[in-house]
Amino acid sequence: MEHDRGAPGLPAPRGPLSEGVEAYLRGAGRLPRLEDVARAAVYGEDLQLALYLCYELHYRGFAGVSPDREWDPELLRTRAALEHRFLSALRADARLHDGVDEALAGLLVEPVDGTGVSHFLRDEGELWHLREYAAQRSLYHLKEADPHAWVLPRLWGRAKAGMAAVEFDEWGGGRADRVHARLFADLMTDLGLDTAYGRYVDAACAEALVTVNLMSLFGLHRSLRGALVGHFATVEITSSPGSRRLAEAMRRTGAGPAAEHFYDEHVEADAVHEQVVRHDVIGGLLEEEPQLAADVAFGIDATGFVEDRFGARLLADWRASLSSLRAPLDRETAHIS
Amino acid sequence: MPNSPSDRATPDRATPDRSPSDRSPSDRSEAPRRVTVQRKGPLLMEGPVEVELEDGSVVTSDRFRVALCTCRRSRRYPWCDTSHRDRV
Ligand code: FES
Ligand SMILES: [Fe+2]
Numbered sequence: 166m167e168h169d170r171g172a173p174g175l176p177a178p179r180g181p182l183s184e185g186v187e188a189y190l191r192g193a194g195r196l197p198r199l200e201d202v203a204r205a206a207v208y209g210e211d212l213q214l215a216l217y218l219c220y221e222l223h224y225r226g227f228a229g230v231s232p233d234r235e236w237d238p239e240l241l242r243t244r245a246a247l248e249h250r251f252l253s254a255l256r257a258d259a260r261l262h263d264g265v266d267e268a269l270a271g272l273l274v275e276p277v278d279g280t281g282v283s284h285f286l287r288d289e290g291e292l293w294h295l296r297e298y299a300a301q302r303s304l305y306h307l308k309e310a311d312p313h314a315w316v317l318p319r320l321w322g323r324a325k326a327g328m329a330a331v332e333f334d335e336w337g338g339g340r341a342d343r344v345h346a347r348l349f350a351d352l353m354t355d356l357g358l359d360t361a362y363g364r365y366v367d368a369a370c371a372e373a374l375v376t377v378n379l380m381s382l383f384g385l386h387r388s389l390r391g392a393l394v395g396h397f398a399t400v401e402i403t404s405s406p407g408s409r410r411l412a413e414a415m416r417r418t419g420a421g422p423a424a425e426h427f428y429d430e431h432v433e434a435d436a437v438h439e440q441v442v443r444h445d446v447i448g449g450l451l452e453e454e455p456q457l458a459a460d461v462a463f464g465i466d467a468t469g470f471v472e473d474r475f476g477a478r479l480l481a482d483w484r485a486s487l488s489s490l491r492a493p494l495d496r497e498t499a500h501i502s
Numbered sequence: 503m504p505n506s507p508s509d510r511a512t513p514d515r516a517t518p519d520r521s522p523s524d525r526s527p528s529d530r531s532e533a534p535r536r537v538t539v540q541r542k543g544p545l546l547m548e549g550p551v552e553v554e555l556e557d558g559s560v561v562t563s564d565r566f567r568v569a570l571c572t573c574r575r576s577r578r579y580p581w582c583d584t585s586h587r588d589r590v
């Protein structure tokens with residue numbers, strides 16, 4: 166049995182579901198019972214970590230876990246039960262709009278006095294906030310644009326060409342030093358964080374896991390290709406103004422040139438990506454498959470829903486002068502105080 | 503392709519002006535280049551592009567698609583930075 170070298174270790178379990186999945190992955194125990202899956206809090210730490218563990222087998226895997234577990238039928242059965250809970254909850258909680266245009270309309274305006282995380286960080290963020298934000302977001306940004314690659318074989322024509330072009334841009338346009346995940350690792354170095362893949366999973370809160378699980382869920386299921394496209398559009402449309410505020414936060418706190426550059430690059434890149442995703446990817450997909458319009462709208466609304474929950478969690482902790490992380494950041498890695 | 507910081511519209515990075523007539527005809531593709539206009543928002547065109555600014559300086563973008571600001575509100579003019587959006 167071959168194991169993935171250089172893969173992260175398994176994170177600490179957060180309850181019976183994640184404990185069962187980990188025991189099974191190590192070959193040392195049983196998967197959680199489906200009754201326990203049915204009973205757990207759907208957006209809670211335990212269920213979301215259990216799902217995260219299942220999904221990571223499709224990305225980098227874990228040290229000491231056989232890569233063949235990715236297609237283990239028993240594990241996939243458990244994953245399907247977790248996904249069923251997650252997707253049902255999202256459909257019940259997030260769905261707001263029936264049409265794509267209506268769902269997009271709210272994203273295409275800029276609130277005059279926004280109160281989101283990027284506004285907080287721009288106006289009053291301190292370096293410790295920025296470090297926490299980067300640690301939480303590293304779960305996604307160190308594999309930036311990867312979950313979306315799974316949609317490529319499920320698109321064709323204009324939608325495929327547009328999606329591939331944006332992904333090529335996300336992956337550095339053929340240059341390793343411009344891969345966005347690389348730019349984020351450089352940002353983490355500026356902030357004195359460890360850039361090892363998976364390093365901050367233990368520190369990340371459930372609300373952060375939810376945002377990443379959403380992408381994996383949409384990416385891995387062809388039946389959710391419309392939702393994946395809606396999700397991607399939301400990220401690209403909201404990124405540009407948010408990135409400008411985060412770049413300002415990095416500049417104001419003196420976080421460092423790479424930290425500024427990651428967000429500066431996204432201001433301009435995503436102003437273009439937004440246009441391509443709306444016109445070519447959504448437009449092209451719905452031309453071919455107009456029946457997917459409701460799924461695209463669902464992907465947009467679900468993304469807004471999980472991002473709002475994550476933002477609310479961060480702001481609630483920070484306004485109470487609390488850390489948003491489950492494990493404190495290692496002070497020693499900080500070359501800045 | 504993402505721009506490197508040196509592609510930004512800063513005057514010190516501007517390259518000397520070169521008007522289209524300086525180019526040999528072989529520089530140009532026979533196919534017309536499509537520009538997409540929208541009622542609101544940037545002009546979209548295939549990259550790379552050079553833009554000559556009012557002061558004669560020229561800035562370039564090597565992105566696969568370029569969004570040129572039409573609203574004049576961009577803080578990264580001539581590139582769109584989504585500042586054209588309505589404020590609510
Ligand atoms: S057209 Fe987008 S910022 Fe001007
Ligand atoms: Fe990116």
Ligand SMILES: [Fe+2]
Binds near residue numbers: 335401404434438
């Ligand atoms: Fe992007």
